[in-house]
Amino acid sequence: MAEILFNKNSTPSIIAIDGPAASGKSTIGKRLADALGYLFFDTGLMYRAITWLALQRAIDLQDEAGITALAESVPIDVRPPSQADGRACDVIVEGVDITWETRRPEVDATVSVISAYPGVRQALLAQQRRIGQRGQVVMVGRDIGTVVLPEADLKIYLDATAEERARRRYDEIIARGESADYNEILTKVIERDRIDSTRDVAPLKAAEDAIVVDSDKLNAEEVFQQILALCKTTHRPFMGFMS
Numbered sequence: 001m002a003e004i005l006f007n008k009n010s011t012p013s014i015i016a017i018d019g020p021a022a023s024g025k026s027t028i029g030k031r032l033a034d035a036l037g038y039l040f041f042d043t044g045l046m047y048r049a050i051t052w053l054a055l056q057r058a059i060d061l062q063d064e065a066g067i068t069a070l071a072e073s074v075p076i077d078v079r080p081p082s083q084a085d086g087r088a089c090d091v092i093v094e095g096v097d098i099t100w101e102t103r104r105p106e107v108d109a110t111v112s113v114i115s116a117y118p119g120v121r122q123a124l125l126a127q128q129r130r131i132g133q134r135g136q137v138v139m140v141g142r143d144i145g146t147v148v149l150p151e152a153d154l155k156i157y158l159d160a161t162a163e164e165r166a167r168r169r170y171d172e173i174i175a176r177g178e179s180a181d182y183n184e185i186l187t188k189v190i191e192r193d194r195i196d197s198t199r200d201v202a203p204l205k206a207a208e209d210a211i212v213v214d215s216d217k218l219n220a221e222e223v224f225q226q227i228l229a230l231c232k233t234t235h236r237p238f239m240g241f242m243s
């Protein structure tokens, strides 16, 4: 009988972090990637970039074919950050840096409609898989452990209540010196979760082999330490067989 060998000292190479809106995936994922010397790749930015482009070009958001064609024809580049202004990645489209545009409230409000289109997901999936399969990567999103990289060595599902997540998003906006309404943010977070978890293709859910981390009563440092500890105790299978 063939049996998989384990290299006890190896750190997981492909790390998937999924979870609902504003659960802290980006903050934790970036810190983890930096600590391990891995690439951080935030897949949400790709959906946000398509949404921003569709809004810019005044494409009707119900025009699934038009938005799918956009996703198929415009390459979205998500790269390591070129500036220390709080960003975790650069988002470049046709040579233009649209990193902060992807965070605008109008994008928040409409991105889930666009990310539910199967053709849009299909167009972005190949690029996400290609980057993920190179390894030494922390990839975050909604469907990384279930669809994009089901072979990931470590899968984390980062969760928190909608109220806690809305509070964090509110604090983030206030810290940037902008104004925000907590109740409005909460309503939008709940609505985005609803659309993300009920869509037909690649809905938001924890993979069966994901480790669920409930971050409700933990600060960012505690979540980071917990996930780092999981990296140390999860071993990557050696890619060979013993007969």
Ligand code: CDP
Pocket (backbone or CB within 6 Å): 020, 021, 022, 023, 025, 026, 043, 044, 045, 047, 048, 111, 112, 113, 115, 116, 140, 141, 142, 143, 144, 192, 196
């Ligand atoms: O930062 P936040 O958690 O609020 O959102 P995000 O990760 O930037 O993702 C924005 C939206 O893109 C999500 O609400 C999903 O609709 C979509 N998304 C997705 O469908 N699949 C992914 N792998 C990542 C994001």
